[in-house]
Amino acid sequence: MLERIRVRLRHLSGTDIALWLISVVLVVLIVVGSYRSLTSGRYTVRQWMDFVIFGLAQGGVYALIALGYTMVYGVLQMINFAHSEVFMSGPFTAYFVANALDKAGYFDSHPIISLAIVFVVAMTVSMFVAVVLEMLAYRPLRGSPRLVPLITAIGASFFLQYTFRGLYGSGVKAYPDIAMLHGTWNIAGLNIQKTLVVVFIAAILLLVGLYTFVQKTKVGMGIRSVAEDQQAAALMGVDVDRMISMTFAVGGAGAGAAGVLYALIFKQVHFFMGFVPGIKAFTAAVLGGIGNIPGAMLGGLFLGVFESLGPSLFLEGLGVPASYQLKDAIAFTMLVLVLIFRPTGILGERIAKRA
Numbered sequence: 366m367l368e369r370i371r372v373r374l375r376h377l378s379g380t381d382i383a384l385w386l387i388s389v390v391l392v393v394l395i396v397v398g399s400y401r402s403l404t405s406g407r408y409t410v411r412q413w414m415d416f417v418i419f420g421l422a423q424g425g426v427y428a429l430i431a432l433g434y435t436m437v438y439g440v441l442q443m444i445n446f447a448h449s450e451v452f453m454s455g456p457f458t459a460y461f462v463a464n465a466l467d468k469a470g471y472f473d474s475h476p477i478i479s480l481a482i483v484f485v486v487a488m489t490v491s492m493f494v495a496v497v498l499e500m501l502a503y504r505p506l507r508g509s510p511r512l513v514p515l516i517t518a519i520g521a522s523f524f525l526q527y528t529f530r531g532l533y534g535s536g537v538k539a540y541p542d543i544a545m546l547h548g549t550w551n552i553a554g555l556n557i558q559k560t561l562v563v564v565f566i567a568a569i570l571l572l573v574g575l576y577t578f579v580q581k582t583k584v585g586m587g588i589r590s591v592a593e594d595q596q597a598a599a600l601m602g603v604d605v606d607r608m609i610s611m612t613f614a615v616g617g618a619g620a621g622a623a624g625v626l627y628a629l630i631f632k633q634v635h636f637f638m639g640f641v642p643g644i645k646a647f648t649a650a651v652l653g654g655i656g657n658i659p660g661a662m663l664g665g666l667f668l669g670v671f672e673s674l675g676p677s678l679f680l681e682g683l684g685v686p687a688s689y690q691l692k693d694a695i696a697f698t699m700l701v702l703v704l705i706f707r708p709t710g711i712l713g714e715r716i717a718k719r720a
Contacts, residue, residue, distance in 0.1 A: 424669020425568025433616025449643020495617025
């Protein structure tokens with residue numbers, strides 16, 4: 366055992382030592398900050414639970430967006446950075462439907478049906494945008510070096526942003542208020558905002574539904590076969606182009622639904638709304654294991670809770686001023702650390718073996 370340790374120490378480079386020192390320092394800072402926050406008594410147990418509940422609802426949204434990233438990577442081995450605009454396109458378009466329903470009084474008289482209509486519109490638009498994006502931007506580049514579709518995805522992201530800015534304007538649109546979701550529900554002795562409960566339950570149901578679709582249906586089997594080996598799948602009679610389009614369609618539908626849930630939490634939409642949630646969802650996908658669907662779900666929930674708790678748990682304990690404004694930095698720092706120390710993520714990376 367000692368000899369093995371000596372061999373490993375001899376093979377450590379200066380970079381390895383620096384990275385381990387950074388990780389040790391970060392762990393110490395997190396432990397010290399958390400200890401000070403928990404022992405200061407500034408927040409009650411109820412308030413800590415509120416942070417966790419909000420984080421779970423937010424994490425469910427991240428997980429739904431992350432599914433699109435991880436499915437496309439699993440099939441095409443590329444990162445679709447335009448997926449954040451797919452997420453934006455659905456709820457931004459559905460805002461006008463929601464606003465019309467609200468002015469007509471349907472949100473008050475038929476809130477469930479109205480929400481269902483908004484969800485269908487958002488998911489349909491995001492699905493359409495994702496499929497068209499694949500057909501026009503990515504399909505002609507299939508087989509090109511990986512850098513080419515990556516640059517194309519970044520360009521497509523800007524194109525979609527400013528297309529929707531031109532169509533719908535650059536202003537922030539306020540989503541209609543839903544009276545049914547006002548107030549709280551008492552669950553296990555905790556008064557939880559109705560919006561957060563609905564968002565979390567809806568996100569979990571959608572995640573389970575999408576995962577079941579991929580795992581249990583014939584189309585899902587085709588998607589998984591293409592992800593494993595495109596050439597072998599084609600030889601077995603699988604329509605590869607159709608399965609890739611279905612991958613984008615499923616990911617787009619999930620992103621559209623996530624967009625409506627995001628709008629229910631934050632009450633607003635705009636042409637640039639996809640950028641930060643998109644980066645965080647990508648972080649969640651990497652954290653869980655890019656290409657792994659359960660990993661994306663787990664990574665989204667973990668990131669949502671960590672981001673919600675982090676500013677109050679360890680940043681305030683370290684005396685950081687305006688700590689909540691640094692919640693985005695927490696997510697991006699986690700992305701860098703995961704890429705450095707565990708690039709395969711929590712559940713590992715599912716990559717087809719190439720001959």
